[in-house]
Amino acid sequence: MKDSQYVILKKENFNGFITGLSKLHKLVAPVSKGYNNYSFEEVSSGKEIAIKYIPTILPPKKFFMPQQETLLEYDISKDLHTEAVVEPEEMVLFGVHTCDIAGIQCLNMVFSEHPKDYNYLTRRQRIKIIGLECNEYCDEHAVCCLMNTYMPDGGYDLFFTDLGDYFIVHINTRAGEEIIEAINLFENAEKSHLEELEKLREKKRTVFKKELPIELGSIPELFDRSFESKVWNDLDERCLACGNCTMVCPTCYCFDIKDEINLDLSTGKRYRVWDSCQLEPFARIAGGINFQKTRAGRQRHRYYRKFRYPVNKFSRFFCTGCGRCSRACMAGIRLKETLGALMESESREVNA
Amino acid sequence: MSRDININVDYLTRVEGHGNIVVNVKEGRLETCRLDIVEAPRFFEGLLRGRSIFEAQHITSRICGICACAHSLASIQASEDALSITPSEQTVKLRKLLLHFETLDSHLLHIYLLASPDLLGVKSFIPLIDTHNQVVRRALRLKKTCNDMCSILAGRHVHPITATIGGFTKLPGKKDLDAILNMLEGMRPDIEATVEFVSTMRFPEFERDTEYVALVSDDNEYPLLTGDLGSTDGVRKGKREYRDVTNEFVVPHSSAKHTRLSRESYAVGSLARLNLSYDKLHPEAKEIASALGLKPKCINPYMNTAAQLVESVHCLEDAISTVEDLKNMGIDYDEEIVVGLNEQSRIPVKAGSGVGAVEAPRGTLYHNYEIDERGIIQHANCIIPTNQNLNNIERDMEKLVPEILDKSDEEITLYLEMLVRAYDPCISCSTHIVNVKFVNR
Amino acid sequence: MKRPKPKVAFFDFASCEGCQLQVANTGETLLDVLDVIDVVEFREIMSEKWDRELDIAIIEGSITDHHAEERLKQIRERSRILIAFGSCAAIGGVNGMKNNFDPDEIGKYVYGSDYHFFPTEKTRAVHQVVKVDYSVTGCPVYIPEFVEVLKAVLQGIPYYVPDYAVCVECKLNENVCMYEKRVGCLGPVTRAGCNSWCINNRNMCYGCRGIVSNPNEKGAKDVLSRYNIPLDLVLKKIDMYNKCREIKNE
Amino acid sequence: MERVVLKESAYNIKKGKILSIKQMTENEKLFEIALEGGESLGHQPGQFVMVSLFGVGEAPISLSSSPVTGGSFELCIRAAGKVTNALHRLEAGAEVGIRGPFGKGFPVRALEGNDLLIIACGLGLAPLRSLIRYIFDNRGDFGKVHILFGCRSPGNILFIDELKDWNKRTDISFECTVDQVDCARPDWIRYVGLITTLIPRVQIEPERTFAVVVGPPVVYKYVIKELLSRNIPERQIFLSLERHMKCGLGKCGHCQIQGIYCCQDGPVFNYGEIKHLKEAF
């Protein structure tokens, strides 16, 4: 029906779009929780959605890799009987910012890598993503320009950009196109619409400025030289090891595996639950040795897992610049400041 | 008839807390008759001193896990009184709802799990799992529903979390109200079955006229959260004069304090409330009352269990209409309280004294705090329903024992235990364990 | 697979008995539980008594006087497994606040000149008096955790109270952090396992589950000053449940 | 919600039946396990499996038997916690879940034709026994073989009967030391002292010697220092590291040592390749 890659949705049709879509699929979108906090929750009407929002408390990873998810069910009443399972759900995510789309792309790489994780991949298959452009910065914690995630770069089915009276929508996949077709409220994008989109992008390029005076490409080397930096000791004093920074990170995927048996003591399930490298017991083994005893070491590990290790393994950074870790930290440990401190302590050493 | 009876019920069971019954009859003459409380004292009033008034409800709810909501509500009322805060209409309705849930829960627990084994001739509900499986399941189902409703409204039944000075930290959403309404309506058949179950029970026939005390009011509402203090002997006082009602006093021959009002002892609880405010019961409840042969002034303490059932019906019906009211009014979410805001000094604090008087499931519960200008508690006093009943229980026993001397020791013991249990005593929450007597000292 | 049901008894010491009630509150799940254990004594809801050997003793409440200590020791002797049930038993809980006062002074305050009829000692948690095999902490206990512990007992495997912050569960539940509301929350130093019950209900964490093994005390104080939350207020709040931490095990 | 059965899930287990259990020391038992249907595990010495007890959990355990054995495999397990204690309570005939084998084992191909210095401390003997048995099975493929074993006390000696045999063998050299003597010391134990004291006693040609070391984390630092002082090239030293492991699939993050996952990239590492990893030791 629509041959161009772009369509538009008038604002007055937005509600109809959401209601219509929510009737077709489980629809999830950002909603306000007060105190400038948001979360992705199921919606059925446009007015529930916070179109202007800053990154949600938990990133959309909670749909791809739920906080707790069953891996295996077992029955040991007679013979040992087990079945590996996943309980996926068809859904559409609406309003995903570019940083979070980047986060999902990171997770895609992790879980597609051998040995493949079919729990993740099966869920992934059933989720459609509708992106939403940030026309301006969320707040001072974002580093999306430095991490180069502030512009759309694939990873979605549809992508919405708010242009005042209407949204311009980029159709990226066949699944996206099906949504457009199913909900008959879209119009063809004219040249003028595309020009307006280009104008917005131009403007964004002037508003979004590299948040720190460093080239993305030099970050790995900065980390190569920072392993023994004093910056980590400073974090040791401040960090409470609460784990918030990792729980809210769109690219943290560490988990624990636990067994739960029913009261019959013969049936039950094995499930995984989000875990965090910031927690005291994370690297402790039987016998009591803890391979990550200090908060300094654990904080360092967190930063290296964003800015150094994955660069080798996946050729990309695992920080999407969303700023969640900084917002979630009651101790005020800010990613931007930590990076800044690393740069500074290094330049001091160089100058000394 | 002259015989010796020596009853020593060490650790009275199926009551909340530790109590012992001691009866000593020598040659047909009653020598000793008392209910000892051996619960380890916990000194709540003492340890409240120096704590912020904003922590009071959190701490005092830990006086008793069985009537934790009532303690919270009494505590909040006392605190608000001291701080001169008037709760909104919505808050009052929600609090009433919470108290209804707890009353239902507590009464049903008592009827099914604590009292009915006696009437069915078993030691506990455990054997009933086999003999009366449906009854046990119904009891547990009802209890669970009350518990679930408390969870929605207050986070949980034992030590509610959301109820706080000023209102609630979390207000029920539309879906929550619907869910509660659903659960309440779903309880109706089980409550009907309960009525049937109880009407087959035969309560011992025993009467002793005494004074009954409860909250009373001039409006049409069955008073549970607000009102003055009144008695069947015609006393009426404001809640700030609670000390004149409870009259804790020292008995010359014993070191223990008792409470009394117009006569040697008084009773609180379901029967007291029914005797004072029978007319204000929900019509359904009144119907059940008359079917059970309960009408004011009923002076058979064993009938307290029946009165609890009547109140259960009242609470259920009143809760349903309260939820409907709330749904019609629509919840104002701006009233949600951020707890701990006192840390930011958002509720103005001043020196003062406040009293909370609430009809807990077992009777009138008083909390009284005195705070300084920083909101720090200087003095605290909590008077628990069971404390008020202990004296009355002993007087009942004194009258009962001579009447049943022809029965076997086992039977006498059972009658006495049942009597004590009928009051549904909550000894664990007795902050003032004032009733221990040392007759043989 | 039918194995003999273990004999289980509930005992209460200084407590509000709310944790026992939590068990009764589980509804028909209680029947499932009773299917796998044989409750032989549970004074709150049963008249049956048992003075012989026990497989599992479930202890509610703190130890506040000499009698209690003796009684507890006797129970320990005849029990194969002993579970400290609820914060009062596991960490001392609210009864610990009493340790802020001199026992005679607080006795006089509450009972006047007759205070000596109610002798009291420093409040102690159960493990400060006898060996404890399992702890179910929380005020009140969180029933899913209790059931988990019960299953661990039946399977003969250990249960470790989580040694990480309530914040973890709080985040999994996607709550708005209390610090965003500028309210001092004890979540960051309190052991998880309650599914962040209080914060899910928009209250703060009061620390009822005990403090993690290695809290960053200095860091926590800095956080409070960052948010202008008076330190003494929060320190006092820690005492609400954790005062018995100060008692060193003999 | 849909429920999909995942045939290919890496969390699927293979059923294993315990054929026999042998108490080795107070805390260690040897389990012989066969997979259902006689399936061969097909492992390399140095690899490990995740052993499951349902309702309890999983634990990574090294394979102790030579791959050549085929039909069944052996695990030497110390009762250290939840899963391992529960395993110790099992009896022959019980079923367990097995995932794996996982990880990179000892570089058998690279070792072939060279002299070997095998150093085992305590439970480190469990994985090394797999290699040693493999070497015995293919003795002609290797040069001189020295085996050093150290443990806390005579009561902690694993595979004691086999060790007696090794002691008698003439095609290898074998020495054993204990940190302390707490009960009757078998006469074939000649030394008391730390494992490091044995290293200077063996005669080696460093350039054609490969050292393979497995022991608790504390020993590596000292043993490696000793080996380097004997001029064994860094790249000819192999070791196996223990970490907390949950998935064995390089995902859960528990075993990560800086940029590498111990479960997939290890547990056997070449010292020369990881010596720069400060978190490794």
Ligand SMILES: Cc1cc2nc3c(=O)[nH]c(=O)nc-3n(C[C@H](O)[C@H](O)[C@H](O)COP(=O)(O)OP(=O)(O)OC[C@H]3O[C@@H](n4cnc5c(N)ncnc54)[C@H](O)[C@@H]3O)c2cc1C
């Ligand atoms: C590659 C590899 C190979 C191995 N090979 C062998 C082998 O061949 N033989 C062998 O015996 N072992 C081997 N191990 C070690 C073995 O995996 C562990 O001993 C085992 O995982 C312990 O599991 P568990 O469930 O018995 O102990 P757990 O119950 O899991 O106990 C240990 C864990 O519980 C936690 N814990 C313990 N106490 C507490 C507490 N009080 N509070 C909170 N948390 C606590 C610790 O943090 C630790 O994570 C190997 C390990 C690895 C990584």
Ligand code: SF4
């Ligand atoms: S959120 Fe802050 S305090 Fe918590 S673990 Fe992360 S850095 Fe530490």
Ligand code: SF4
């Ligand atoms: S509300 Fe409390 S428990 Fe939750 S994240 Fe914040 S500090 Fe942690």
Ligand code: SF4
């Ligand atoms: S959130 Fe804190 S106070 Fe509330 S139940 Fe959990 S540990 Fe206890």
